[in-house]
Amino acid sequence: MSESPQPKRRRPPRRAASRTTERPVDRPNDRAAPRPDLILPPRVENAREPTIVLVGLMGVGKTTIGRRLAARLRLGFVDTDREIERASGMSIPEIFARFGEAHFRDGERRVIRRLLQGRRVVLATGGGAFMDEETRALILARATAVWLDADLDVLAERVSRRQGTRPLLTGADPRTVLGELAAVRNPIYALAPVHVRSEPLPHEATVTAILKAMRR
Ligand SMILES: Nc1ncnc2c1ncn2[C@@H]1O[C@H](COP(=O)(O)OP(=O)(O)OP(=O)(O)O)[C@@H](O)[C@H]1O
Numbered sequence: 001m002s003e004s005p006q007p008k009r010r011r012p013p014r015r016a017a018s019r020t021t022e023r024p025v026d027r028p029n030d031r032a033a034p035r036p037d038l039i040l041p042p043r044v045e046n047a048r049e050p051t052i053v054l055v056g057l058m059g060v061g062k063t064t065i066g067r068r069l070a071a072r073l074r075l076g077f078v079d080t081d082r083e084i085e086r087a088s089g090m091s092i093p094e095i096f097a098r099f100g101e102a103h104f105r106d107g108e109r110r111v112i113r114r115l116l117q118g119r120r121v122v123l124a125t126g127g128g129a130f131m132d133e134e135t136r137a138l139i140l141a142r143a144t145a146v147w148l149d150a151d152l153d154v155l156a157e158r159v160s161r162r163q164g165t166r167p168l169l170t171g172a173d174p175r176t177v178l179g180e181l182a183a184v185r186n187p188i189y190a191l192a193p194v195h196v197r198s199e200p201l202p203h204e205a206t207v208t209a210i211l212k213a214m215r216r
């Protein structure tokens with residue numbers, strides 16, 4: 001009488017030597033299949049990738065685009081201007097008026113250094129942060145810097161929406177000042193490895209353009 005063949009015993013899958021996505025848990029039987037509830041979501045792996053730092057002139061959209069980029073990537077968002085205001089309990093115009101620009105830059109450098117040591121986030125910087133040699137070196141070494149850039153007319157129109165909040169533009173023609181700043185700063189912003197135009201399009205289009213440029 002012929003016996004029906006025994007079902008073959010399946011070997012348990014080999015565990016990957018590295019890059020496991022399982023949490024280190026006490027498993028009584030090492031051959032047990034990985035439990036889906038213990039597999040980390042992909043964004044935890046992203047945590048190993050560098051922070052994204054947006055640089056560029058006032059009004060280009062670092063804050064508004066940065067917030068949306070963070071939401072798209074499911075990352076935290078930090079704006080260094082807001083962080084400095086929060087830490088000092090003063091507005092930026094107040095800090096400039098009471099202590100001067102050099103004092104503000106010191107605080108900015110410290111805040112950015114601290115933030116770059118933390119978890120992966122999208123970081124919107126103040127327009128002048130990348131001009132500081134030490135801050136720039138830190139950003140280029142530890143983060144992915146993205147230069148957001150727009151035409152002067154576009155910038156002048158955008159900064160006109162929130163007047164009185166940018167001390168460098170107070171008491172002068174914003175377009176003229178932005179033009180002068182662009183001449184000095186653009187060659188420095190250009191040191192960022194990623195360059196994206198912030199066109200007058202829906203904000204989400206600029207977010208998509210950043211993600212595309214970062215993949216190149
Ligand atoms: N891609 C865009 N299309 C249309 N409007 C935009 C775009 N990006 C930003 N804006 C608008 O421009 C204005 C300025 O943007 P935002 O405050 O984000 O600039 P910023 O780069 O953070 O400036 P600052 O350096 O002064 O902090 C806001 O009203 C914002 O909604």
Ligand SMILES: O=C(O)C1=C[C@@H](O)[C@@H](O)[C@H](O)C1
Nearest residue numbers: 058081092126127128166167
């Ligand atoms: O371009 C700049 O130097 C500045 C831009 C703002 O984001 C603020 O950081 C501050 O008003 C200075």
Ligand SMILES: [Mg+2]
Nearest residue numbers: 062063081124
């Ligand atoms: Mg901003």
